[in-house]
Amino acid sequence: MVLVSVILLTKYYYLIFFKMSVELKFEDKKFSVNIVWLRDSCRCPKCYNSSCSSRITTIDQFITNIKIQISSCKQENNSVLVEWSDGHSSTYDIKWIYDIWTSNNQSKIIPHHCFxxxxxxxxxxxxxxxxxxxxxxxxxxxxxxxxxxxxxxxxxxxxxxxxxxxxxxxxxxxxxxxxxxxxxxxxxxxxxxxxxxxxxxxxxxxxxxxxxxxxxxxxxxxxxxxxxxxxxxxxxxxxxxxxxxxxxxxxxxxxxxxxxxxxxxxxxxxxxxxxxxxxxxxxxxxxxxxxxxxxxxxxxxxxxxxxxxxxxxxxxxxxxxxxxxxxxxxxxxxxxxxxxxxxxxxxxxxxxxxxxxxxxxxxxxxxxxxxxxxxxx
Incomplete structure (x- = not known):
């Protein structure tokens, strides 16, 4: 029974983390993005309500999404086109991904410590x-x-x-x-x-x-x-x-x-x-x-x-x-x-x-x- 649990647990993590990231390029910068985050951040009308700036995500949908893998991913001009293993399609602006993924939420203005x-x-x-x-x-x-x-x-x-x-x-x-x-x-x-x-x-x-x-x-x-x-x-x-x-x-x-x-x-x-x-x-x-x-x-x-x-x-x-x-x-x-x-x-x-x-x-x-x-x- 313990052995079966270990196998099931291993299989579950295998499904989620078989491929953890995808490599993208913005201008001359290469960077890796976690695919669970990428799917979770889809901004298509099925996943995001742009009129009120809110995700459209149920609890069941979220659990399903973190198990899904990328079937194909390609960059065309300034866009990233992703086909997911469940048939869903996502299109992202590459600068939008880069800015969010590399942001540390800091001010663009460096504080000057004053006498x-x-x-x-x-x-x-x-x-x-x-x-x-x-x-x-x-x-x-x-x-x-x-x-x-x-x-x-x-x-x-x-x-x-x-x-x-x-x-x-x-x-x-x-x-x-x-x-x-x-x-x-x-x-x-x-x-x-x-x-x-x-x-x-x-x-x-x-x-x-x-x-x-x-x-x-x-x-x-x-x-x-x-x-x-x-x-x-x-x-x-x-x-x-x-x-x-x-x-x-x-x-x-x-x-x-x-x-x-x-x-x-x-x-x-x-x-x-x-x-x-x-x-x-x-x-x-x-x-x-x-x-x-x-x-x-x-x-x-x-x-x-x-x-x-x-x-x-x-x-x-x-x-x-x-x-x-x-x-x-x-x-x-x-x-x-x-x-x-x-x-x-x-x-x-x-x-x-x-x-x-x-x-x-x-x-x-x-x-x-x-x-x-x-x-x-």
């Missing part, structure tokens, strides 16, 4: 009239992808005008701080240090959310002319991580592996999220997110606790270096877009009234817009 002053000098300052057009929206998105900062000028200092600018890029993300836009300086509705006049250590926002916002937007609407302080501070977290890796690869590795819990508590709300300080793409090894808020850590001890504290202390020590800081006063008329997965922001202590608005944009909406604009795959 502090570069954050203020390298990103272009785009007037509002420019951002109302597609080309200007591409430039704003490119700046966010490359430097982690986008700057739009000549904006009327109102919540409504600010929201209109933001919606050129993406839909504002609703959180407990606002259904879309939020304001700071005219209310004390949340138990959060951002609503006080105390200094704020540089940090990324919402480390306690399972999907922390990808982009944060700031626009100073009113500023007390007799007020003092309130200088905004920014640090490129990717640069901090890069320096950490150079100075101590073990500390860097620890912060990509050891997870810590962050939390936010106020009446009627208790948010928690656990993850590493530095998130790395497992395929490419590139950093894609920094989760850093020294004040929002919960009391739950991390695993490998001594390794964590030593590595985190090194990370924090790097954050004290002045050449990493960009400091400026937010002014009415200039809207600042900040990549919250990359840039730390903070503030010095202040007196007088500061009234500004802003919102968050989710990673999902940000990436959707970047794809529509042709900037990421």
């Amino acid at each position: 502090g002053k570069e954050l203020g000098s390298l990103p272009p300052r785009l007037p509002i009239d420019c951002v109302n057009q597609k080309k200007g929206q591409q430039e704003l998105m490119k700046s966010l992808l490359k430097y982690g900062v986008g700057i739009v000028t000549n904006v009327e200092p109102t919540v409504e005008a600010t929201e209109n600018v933001i919606r050129c890029l993406a839909i504002p993300q609703s959180t407990l701080f606002g259904t879309a836009m939020w304001t700071v300086g005219n209310k004390e509705g949340h138990v959060d240090t951002a609503y006080l006049n105390v200094p704020l250590v540089v940090h990324t926002d919402s480390t306690y959310f399972c999907e922390s916002p990808k982009v944060q937007i700031f626009h100073m609407l009113e500023r007390d002319s007799n007020g003092t302080g309130g200088e905004s501070t920014y640090v490129d977290g990717f640069k901090v991580a890069e320096i950490l890796k150079q100075e101590n690869p073990t500390h860097f590795k620890n912060l990509t592996e050891i997870e810590i819990e962050s939390e936010y508590i106020e009446p009627g709300a208790h948010y928690k999220c656990t993850g590493p300080v530095i998130k790395v793409n497992k395929t490419t090894g590139e950093i894609y997110q920094i989760r850093f808020s020294i004040n929002d850590r919960s009391p739950k001890p991390p695993t490998r606790i001594q390794e964590f504290y030593e590595s985190y202390a090194h990370f924090v020590e790097i954050l004290k270096r002045e050449d990493l800081y960009w400091k400026q006063l937010l002014v009415p008329g200039t809207v600042l877009f900040v990549n919250n997965w990359r840039l730390f922001h903070g503030r010095t202590k202040f007196t007088g009234r500061r009234f500004f608005c802003g919102c968050y944009v989710s990673e999902s909406d940000f990436s959707s817009r970047a794809r529509v604009l042709g900037l990421i795959s």
